[in-house]
Amino acid sequence: MCGIVGIYYKNPELESGLGGMLADMLVQMTDRGPDSAGVAIYHDPVSTQQVKITLQGQDDVDWAVMEKSIAEHYPHSVSISPVANHAVVILDVQSERDADRFSEWVTNSVQDINITSVGSAIEIFKEKGLPDQVVDKFSLRSMRGTHALGHTRMATESAVTTEHSHPFSTGLDLCLVHNGSLSNHNQLREMLRKQGIMFQTDNDSEVAAGYLTWRLSQGASLNEALEAAIQDLDGFYTFAIGTKDGFAVLRDPIACKPAVLAETDDWVAMSSEFRAIAQLPNSENARIWEPEPARIYSWERN
Amino acid sequence: MKFDLQDNEVRALNQALHTEDAANASFSVVNPGGKHNVAAGAMFATSVDVHGHVGYYCAGMNQNATIQIHGNAGPGLAENMMSGRVEVNGNASQYCGATAHGGLLVVRGDAAARCGISMKGVDIVIGGSIGHMSAFMAQSGRLVICGDAGDSLGDSIYEAQIYLRGSAASLGTDCIEKEMTASHLEELAVLLEQSGIEHDPASFRRYGSARQLYNFNIDNVSAY
Incomplete structure (x- = not known):
């Protein structure tokens, strides 16, 4: 079992309240996932000459040391903003390969540092522990943004570690949280590796994120990628998916895993259970419904 | 109080x-x-x-x-209800009325998948539509659906009765349409009245078990 939540603002005036709403929803989902928790927040997209990367270190990580090390290895300007044992790095890039080279250097040469997200707006923070501890650790309530996903995990398919925690991001600004279990993830992971998709863990949900990244890289729209996922992913799932400008929800055709959607003029919220949505301002006036099996619900900013 | x-x-x-x-x-x-x-x-x-x-599990075992x-x-509204009455003004999530033995469950809106799964004597009246695999292995009782039903309605059904006003995306294995007799119209009229939902009983169709699946057939003996 896991708990998933998502929030997407239609009214930009509310963006400063995103972290607080997300934190309240996440803590309500503690019973569904006390192992670990994580969030993906989309805010303040960087310019087209920059790339935003979230790094995740051990608890004793010294970001000042890392900053020096980056300055020695990366040829262009960099800013680094620590958030507990994570840090948001903004790279100036002069060619498309710059960010890839940076990621390869971190992955291959820097010990105990993982990359949780790469894109222009996305930042991912995740950690073992109860959701309210994770909320405090990253000062989630003070975060702002346009949309966000959250996950509370009760592991069934793979180990309880920070690396195995959700959200998973396998492509630029793409992120997925999952409640359920996939049965053909090993086969799909092998197929996707051959297509050049990189995986950090043996987690089944990371494969779903990788699958969408692969479809999008082939030129599919998010809706087309999700249509294809209904055919190719075998197992149980409720997914909430974030892209730079969009937000989507999909349940498998059997639909064992719960989901509730709520929409007002100001926001769209998704959760495993209504009690997470009950916390939100004006939820008493929201339109509330259960997403139908195998039907894609998506919202996108123009 | x-x-x-x-x-x-x-x-x-x-x-x-x-x-x-x-x-x-x-x-x-x-x-x-x-x-x-x-x-x-x-x-x-x-x-x-x-x-x-x-x-989850509101009014369970009532x-x-x-x-x-x-x-x-x-999910799990009025699961295993024994008697009494449970009514929801809005919608109900999956498996409402599962395994319920008696009483009346009314959902004025829609019910999601697996409504009345393995029901054992309860009466369920749904004002709207229901999801897939509803009344799966339903043993007895009556399920009234004023809207439409999702896939595999009444799969492997035993002796429960289904009254459907709209259409089913598909019928489950061994579930067939049956004749609506005067006594069925009468019992449906009573159920609708008890529920406070107004429809003409004649606008419904009745479905139930073809009884091909749950009776032992001597021709299949080699399979055991």
């Missing part, structure tokens, strides 16, 4: 419903906030009004009580 679930544990409400003082009493429950197990295991002829949306939810209900 008024119960505010913002200040009280659900357990306090349920314990109050499990004492004899609850017989013929009225409870008004506010701020349910999607909590689980609201008014579960009621045993006496209590009237319970819940103002708001509830989470006996004798009349429980009205002024909102939506999460």
Whole structure:
């Protein structure tokens, strides 16, 4: 079992309240996932000459040391903003390969540092522990943004570690949280590796994120990628998916895993259970419904 | 008696419903906030009004009580109900009325997948539509659907009756349309009246078991 939540603002005036709403929803989902928790927040997209990367270190990580090390290895300007044992790095890039080279250097040469997200707006923070501890650790309530996903995990398919925690991001600004279990993830992971998709863990949900990244890289729209996922992913799932400008929800055709959607003029919220949505301002006036099996619900900013 | 679930544990409400003082009493429950197990295991002829949306297993195992939810209900509404009446003004999530033995369950809106799965004598009236695999292995009781049904309605059904006003995306294995006789029209009219939902009984069709699946067939002996 896991708990998933998502929030997407239609009214930009509310963006400063995103972290607080997300934190309240996440803590309500503690019973569904006390192992670990994580969030993906989309805010303040960087310019087209920059790339935003979230790094995740051990608890004793010294970001000042890392900053020096980056300055020695990366040829262009960099800013680094620590958030507990994570840090948001903004790279100036002069060619498309710059960010890839940076990621390869971190992955291959820097010990105990993982990359949780790469894109222009996305930042991912995740950690073992109860959701309210994770909320405090990253000062989630003070975060702002346009949309966000959250996950509370009760592991069934793979180990309880920070690396195995959700959200998973396998492509630029793409992120997925999952409640359920996939049965053909090993086969799909092998197929996707051959297509050049990189995986950090043996987690089944990371494969779903990788699958969408692969479809999008082939030129599919998010809706087309999700249509294809209904055919190719075998197992149980409720997914909430974030892209730079969009937000989507999909349940498998059997639909064992719960989901509730709520929409007002100001926001769209998704959760495993209504009690997470009950916390939100004006939820008493929201339109509330259960997403139908195998039907894609998506919202996108123009 | 008024119960505010913002200040009280659900357990306090349920314990109050499990004492004899609850017989013929009225409870008004506010701020349910999607909590689980609201008014579960009621045993006496209590009237319970819940103002708001509830989470999993609301009104489970109900006996004798009349429980009205002024909102939506999460998964497992009135699971294994024995008697009494449970009514939801909004929608119900999956497997409402599962394995229920008796009483009346009314959902004025829609019910999701697996409505009335393995029902064992309950009457269920759905004002809207229901999801897939509803009345799977339903043993007895009656399921009335005023809207449409999802895939595999009545799969592997035993002796429950299904009345459907709209159409089913597909019928499950061994579920067939059956003749609507005068006595069926009569019992359907009673169910609709009890539920306070107005439709002409003649606008429904009846479905039930073809009885090909659950009877032993000597021709299949080699398979055992």
